[in-house]
Amino acid sequence: MLTALILSVLAMTVIVGVRYLAVSGMFAWLTDRRLPGLYADRGGQIRKEIGWSLASAFIYAAPAGILAWGWQTHGWTRIYSDVTEHPLWWLPASVLVYLLLHDTWFYWTHRLMHRPSVYKRMHTVHHASRNPTAWAAMSFHPWESITGAILVPALVLLIPIHYGALLAVLLIMTIMGVTNHMGWELFPNWLVRGPAGRWLITASHHQRHHEKYLCNFGLYFRFWDRLCGTDRGLGEFSAVRSQPLPRS
Numbered sequence: 436m437l438t439a440l441i442l443s444v445l446a447m448t449v450i451v452g453v454r455y456l457a458v459s460g461m462f463a464w465l466t467d468r469r470l471p472g473l474y475a476d477r478g479g480q481i482r483k484e485i486g487w488s489l490a491s492a493f494i495y496a497a498p499a500g501i502l503a504w505g506w507q508t509h510g511w512t513r514i515y516s517d518v519t520e521h522p523l524w525w526l527p528a529s530v531l532v533y534l535l536l537h538d539t540w541f542y543w544t545h546r547l548m549h550r551p552s553v554y555k556r557m558h559t560v561h562h563a564s565r566n567p568t569a570w571a572a573m574s575f576h577p578w579e580s581i582t583g584a585i586l587v588p589a590l591v592l593l594i595p596i597h598y599g600a601l602l603a604v605l606l607i608m609t610i611m612g613v614t615n616h617m618g619w620e621l622f623p624n625w626l627v628r629g630p631a632g633r634w635l636i637t638a639s640h641h642q643r644h645h646e647k648y649l650c651n652f653g654l655y656f657r658f659w660d661r662l663c664g665t666d667r668g669l670g671e672f673s674a675v676r677s678q679p680l681p682r683s
């Protein structure tokens with residue numbers, strides 16, 4: 436039993452670590468294609484971002500690995516595999532509910548981490564990347580990683596979700612975590628600066644958090660920032676304007 440549990444945690448560590456390296460690596464490669472040289476002088480920063488992120492991979496994997504083992508052997512969790520077990524509308528609704536709850540958790544824990552006494556202990560590692568790169572997605576101090584690692588495992592114990600919907604949540608979480616730190620805007624202007632963009636968070640919004648610190652705390656949605664008066668709009672990417680031409 437203990438061996439199976441340890442193997443589950445180790446397997447999950449490999450999955451989370453490889454997922455991070457693959458997705459961050461893919462968007463770093465894309466960055467190099469779109470904006471050659473954007474990360475050129477940031478080798479030292481990137482090495483630190485990768486180191487902290489791989490340490491975070493283990494912290495994220497531990498509760499996930501324990502739960503995956505408990506799900507398979509003891510039927511823990513509300514993850515279901517038969518789509519007819521709940522109404523079909525719950526498939527997309529569960530994705531939205533998970534994202535909204537994750538966003539709420541992130542907003543308030545993130546605000547707490549910006550209180551001076553907590554900031555020093557938990558959040559300076561992440562903000563060491565003043566101008567983050569695609570490798571900064573999981574660049575957190577272990578204390579901050581713990582706050583990030585516990586929410587989704589807690590939710591799967593409480594709120595039913597089909598495993599396909601859970602994969603969708605994890606995919607959105609991974610892609611937004613990477614692209615929000617990439618240093619340029621992936622999404623089109625009509626979306627980012629249009630009506631939907633008033634409620635959605637992409638790189639333009641999170642970049643401003645890394646520049647100005649005490650604003651734009653949200654993760655996926657601008658709802659809490661707007662409600663609490665911490666939304667300072669969208670940032671600009673000077674590097675994008677000064678180096679607009681892709682490599683020939």
Ligand SMILES: [Zn+2]
Nearest residue numbers: 561616641645
């Ligand atoms: Zn960040």
Ligand SMILES: [Zn+2]
Nearest residue numbers: 545558562644
């Ligand atoms: Zn912060």
